[in-house]
Amino acid sequence: MQDAGWEVGRNLSIEYRWTVGDISRLFRDARELTALNPDAILAGVGGTTNALQQATRVVPIVFAQAIDPVGNGYVDSLNRPGGNMTGFVQLDYGLAGKWLELLIEVAPQIKRVAMLREPGPAAVGQWAAMQAVAHSLKIETKPIDIRESADIEREVSAFAQSQNSGMITAVSAAALNNKDLIIKLATQYRLPVVYSYRVFVTSGGLMSYATDIIWPIQTCSGLRGSGS
Numbered sequence: 001m002q003d004a005g006w007e008v009g010r011n012l013s014i015e016y017r018w019t020v021g022d023i024s025r026l027f028r029d030a031r032e033l034t035a036l037n038p039d040a041i042l043a044g045v046g047g048t049t050n051a052l053q054q055a056t057r058v059v060p061i062v063f064a065q066a067i068d069p070v071g072n073g074y075v076d077s078l079n080r081p082g083g084n085m086t087g088f089v090q091l092d093y094g095l096a097g098k099w100l101e102l103l104i105e106v107a108p109q110i111k112r113v114a115m116l117r118e119p120g121p122a123a124v125g126q127w128a129a130m131q132a133v134a135h136s137l138k139i140e141t142k143p144i145d146i147r148e149s150a151d152i153e154r155e156v157s158a159f160a161q162s163q164n165s166g167m168i169t170a171v172s173a174a175a176l177n178n179k180d181l182i183i184k185l186a187t188q189y190r191l192p193v194v195y196s197y198r199v200f201v202t203s204g205g206l207m208s209y210a211t212d213i214i215w216p217i218q219t220c221s222g223l224r225g226s227g228s
Helices: 023-035 048-055 094-106 119-135 149-159 174-176 179-188 199-202
Strands: 012-017 040-043 061-067 085-091 112-117 140-145 165-169 193-195 220-225
Touching: 012 023, 012 199, 023 048, 040 048, 048 085, 061 119, 061 149, 094 112, 094 119, 094 165, 094 193, 112 149, 119 140, 140 149, 140 193, 149 165, 149 179, 174 179, 193 199
Parallel strands: 040 061, 061 085, 112 140, 112 165, 165 193
Antiparallel strands: 012 220, 040 220
């Protein structure tokens, strides 16, 4: 920013919000940022882009890691976004089917697979892609919504009681926020898991297959400048 002539306190002001996976707070933060009438807003992971889209159709928004921006209605097309949004794509929903294929490859005895997911449009898309592959492989699937830590522990513990089970973590901010707990449960119950972020593997998880992203990730940032 400084190389481009922007300097905080002189011609640049930065406002940011960190929502730590709290969905209600995410929408509140999005409204607060757009109310500041910034020149641009940077959207991070999870439901941030959706929350910002509902808050404004005027302020320019750059999403850093959107999931299927066309399918979710953020842009008209990848070549011509239109509207007030543009940015970078993190995930194609079809990757969720690849996760299941990899899981079966490393643990061919698996008959049941749970997907840990954060409720929202992105979870629905990833779940549908995984189910399509699961049907052809005759694999039983179960969704586990990532909410409170106690809920995750209870549901994973119950799921792990059946033999020949494995798990997949969908791309979401909630999965990252509960990373240590998910790895702990997978280790405790000896569940093979394919993770959607490399940081899970560097923290002790089995394997991951996804876009390489920078860690840590800010959930939502708003930039305000005096220039055009």
